[in-house]
Amino acid sequence: GNSVTQMEGPVTLSEEAFLTINCTYTATGYPSLFWYVQYPGEGLQLLLKATKADDKGSNKGFEATYRKETTSFHLEKGSVQVSDSAVYFCALSDREGGGSYIPTFGRGTSLIVHP
């Protein structure tokens, strides 16, 4: 079956530091890949997505590239802000066995950014 593995947190950084949150996946088909973010007290919201190999998703200064050869979708940001403190979830969506597109989520990585 499908699975998503992301680095354990919390990741603690100072403001303006470079961020990488690693994500690797296992899928039976050709999945679409996503990063979701959950800010304190809020629901999950889509941050970015990529639907095929070598696609780069980007939003709010965050980027992730769909790497099929390494089955990875690492999240990066060049300069984090305190307001980026949140929990980040990597996810894939795939039609296992030709059925519906059902998402599989990683466990989440907490990011804490200090001023």
Place this chain on the structure above:
Amino acid sequence: GAGVSQTPSNKVTEKGKYVELRCDPISGHTALYWYRQSLGQGPEFLIYFQGTGAADDSGLPNDRFFAVRPEGSVSTLKIQRTERGDSAVYLCASSATGDRPPDTQYFGPGTRLTVL
């Protein structure tokens, strides 16, 4: 515009009781998903509706869990004979079509269920 809403935001019940959790999706969205999120984990898929019908209920853990969407909009997740292990945050999400390419899911704030 209004997003996905879920009621109640918190529900405390006793072991063995019956609970209903409600989800109001974004108007016009045909696809609706229920997830369960335990502490320190990512959302775990429970059931997916396309319109009024359950297109995939493979994530429901056992027959104590049931969900309906009778008019293709509001959905209710029903849990019978609740157990302490059912304690979690129950998330609902909706998307416009649920089709390829997988379109964006919009999540509600969740219902925190505590079974004493």
